[in-house]
Amino acid sequence: MGSGSPKLNTVVCPNCKRPVRPKECSRKSLSKRYVLVTYCCPRCGIELITEHIEVT
Incomplete structure (x- = not known):
């Protein structure tokens, strides 16, 4: 994937x-699969804005 920051x-x-x-x-790990x-x-x-992102 590109630079990793969404548009x-x-x-x-x-x-x-x-x-x-x-x-x-800020970026916080919630679990192995998700970051906040x-x-x-x-x-x-x-x-x-706060969003949960699934780490793939």
């Missing part, structure tokens, strides 16, 4: 009130 759309940050492209700010990835606003650092 992220811009979202409007509830804090900055501006469209931003979330950047990955958190994307934050690059401007203010607030958490925007």
Whole structure:
């Protein structure tokens, strides 16, 4: 697979009130198969998206 980062759309940050492209700010292993990835606003650092990703 490519660089490993999914194509992220811009979202409007509830804090900055501006469209931003979330950047990955933390990655936590939940189990051998799943990781929890958190994307934050690059401007203010607030958490925007959290997703479970299956490790293949």
